[in-house]
Amino acid sequence: xxxxxxxxxxxxxxxxxxxxxxxxxxxxxxxxxxxxxxxxxxxxxxxxxxxxxxxxxxxxxxxxxxxxxxxxxxxxxxxxxxxxxxxxxxxxxxxxxxxxxxxxxxxxxxxxxxxxxxxxxxxxxxxxxxxxxxxxxxxxxxxxxxxxxxxxxxxxxxxxxxxxxxxxxxxxxxxxxxxxxxxxxxxxxxxxxxxxxxxxxxxxxxxxxxxxxxxxxxxxxxxxxxxxxxxxxxxxxxxxxxxxxxxxxxxxxxxxxxxxxxxxxxxxxxxxxxxxxxxxxxxxxxxxxxxxxxxxxxxxxxxxxxxxxxxxxxxxxxxxxxxxxxxxxxxxxxxxxxxxxxxxxxxxxxxxxxxxxxxxxxxxxxxxxxx
Ligand SMILES: Nc1nc2c(ncn2[C@@H]2O[C@H](COP(=O)(O)OP(=O)(O)OP(=O)(O)O)[C@@H](O)[C@H]2O)c(=O)[nH]1
Numbered sequence: 001x002x003x004x005x006x007x008x009x010x011x012x013x014x015x016x017x018x019x020x021x022x023x024x025x026x027x028x029x030x031x032x033x034x035x036x037x038x039x040x041x042x043x044x045x046x047x048x049x050x051x052x053x054x055x056x057x058x059x060x061x062x063x064x065x066x067x068x069x070x071x072x073x074x075x076x077x078x079x080x081x082x083x084x085x086x087x088x089x090x091x092x093x094x095x096x097x098x099x100x101x102x103x104x105x106x107x108x109x110x111x112x113x114x115x116x117x118x119x120x121x122x123x124x125x126x127x128x129x130x131x132x133x134x135x136x137x138x139x140x141x142x143x144x145x146x147x148x149x150x151x152x153x154x155x156x157x158x159x160x161x162x163x164x165x166x167x168x169x170x171x172x173x174x175x176x177x178x179x180x181x182x183x184x185x186x187x188x189x190x191x192x193x194x195x196x197x198x199x200x201x202x203x204x205x206x207x208x209x210x211x212x213x214x215x216x217x218x219x220x221x222x223x224x225x226x227x228x229x230x231x232x233x234x235x236x237x238x239x240x241x242x243x244x245x246x247x248x249x250x251x252x253x254x255x256x257x258x259x260x261x262x263x264x265x266x267x268x269x270x271x272x273x274x275x276x277x278x279x280x281x282x283x284x285x286x287x288x289x290x291x292x293x294x295x296x297x298x299x300x301x302x303x304x305x306x307x308x309x310x311x312x313x314x315x316x317x318x319x320x321x322x323x324x325x326x327x328x329x330x331x332x333x334x335x336x337x338x339x340x341x342x343x344x345x346x347x348x349x350x351x352x353x354x355x356x357x358x359x360x361x362x363x364x365x366x367x368x369x370x371x
C-alpha cells in the first residue's frame with residue numbers, strides 16, 4: 001500500500017533536482033490526501049440525503065478530479081502549474097464545502113495545513129508573494145469562520161455526525177501537516193546525506209588519479225610542499241624517486257591503449273605495495289611516469305626502496321616482447337634532500353636528471369643523484 005502511494009506521489013519527480021523533486025512530491029502528497037480524504041465525506045452525503053447534499057457532492061467530485069489533474073500535471077513535467085492548481089483547488093474546496101455545511105464541520109481548519117505547506121509548494125516564490133499567500137489564506141479562514149457559523153448554511157449536517165465531522169477534520173488537518181512535513185524533512189535529510197557523499201567523492205577525486213587511484217599531480221604538489229616544510233624546519237631527510245616505465249610506447253603500440261592502461265595500473269599497485277610506510281606517497285606524475293615521496297628517508301633508505309620498487313615491477317612479469325628484458329621494467333632516478341638542494345623543485349630536477357642517466361645506462365636501473 002505504502003509502495004503504491006510512494007509511486008503515486010513520485011510521479012514526475014524522477015530526474016529532477018532535489019528542490020524540484022521535493023516540490024513535486026509534496027504537491028502530489030497533498031493532492032492524494034485531498035482526494036482520498038474527501039471520499040468518506042462523499043459517502044456520508046450519498047447515504048444521509050443525496051438531494052440535500054447534491055451541490056456539495058458535485059463540488060467535491062470536481063475537486064477530486066482537480067487533485068488527480070495535479071498529479072497528471074506533475075507527471076507531464078508541469079510542476080509549477082500543478083502547484084498552482086493544487087492551491088486553487090484545495091482553497092476553493094474548503095470554501096465551498098464550508099459554505100454548504102458550515103464551520104461546525106471543521107473543514108475550514110484545512111486552511112492551516114495549506115498555510116504550512118504553501119512555502120514549500122512554491123520554493124522560488126519571493127517573500128512578498130509568500131506573504132500575500134499567507135494573508136489570503138488567513139483572510140479566507142476568517143471569512144468562512146464569520147460567514148458560515150453553525151445553522152447558517154443551506155445543507156446543515158445533523159448531530160452527532162456534525163461533531164464526528166468536526167473531529168475528523170481537525171485530526172485530519174493535523175495529521176496531514178505532520179505527515180507531509182515529516183516526509184519533507186526526510187527528503188531534506190536524504191539530500192543532505194547525498195550531498196555529503198558527493199562532496200567526499202569530489203574531495204577524493206580532486207586529489208586522485210582516475211586510472212591508477214594514486215595521488216595525482218595536484219595532490220603531489222601539496223604533499224611535496226608539506227614534506228619540504230619538514231625538511232626546512234626539522235632537518236628531516238626527504239627522498240624523491242622519479243620512475244618511468246621503460247619502452248612503454250612500444251608496449252602501447254603492440255598491445256593497444258587498454259592493455260597499456262592495465263599495465264600502468266599494475267605498476268602503480270606494485271609501487272604502492274613497496275611504499276607502505278605512513279607518510280610515503282606514490283603519485284602519478286603524468287603518462288607512464290610516477291613519483292615516490294619518502295619523507296624521513298635518507299640516501300641509504302632510498303637505495304633499499306629504489307631497488308625494491310625496481311624489482312617489484314620486474315617481478316610482475318608483464319610480457320613486453322619489444323623490450324630487451326622481455327618484460328615491463330622501471331627506471332628510477334633518486335634524489336635525497338641532504339645533497340644541498342635549496343627548493344623542492346631542485347630536488348625533483350635532480351631526481352629527473354638521475355632518471356635520465358638510468359635510461360641512458362640501459363634502463364631497468366636505479367640511479368642516485370650525486371651532490
Ligand atoms: N595506455 C596508456 N599510455 C599512456 C598513458 N599516458 C602516456 N602513455 C603513453 O606512454 C608512452 C610514453 O612514451 P615515451 O615517453 O616515448 O617513453 P617510453 O616509450 O617508455 O620510452 P623510455 O621512457 O625511453 O623507456 C607514450 O606512447 C604515451 O602515449 C596512459 O594513461 N595510458
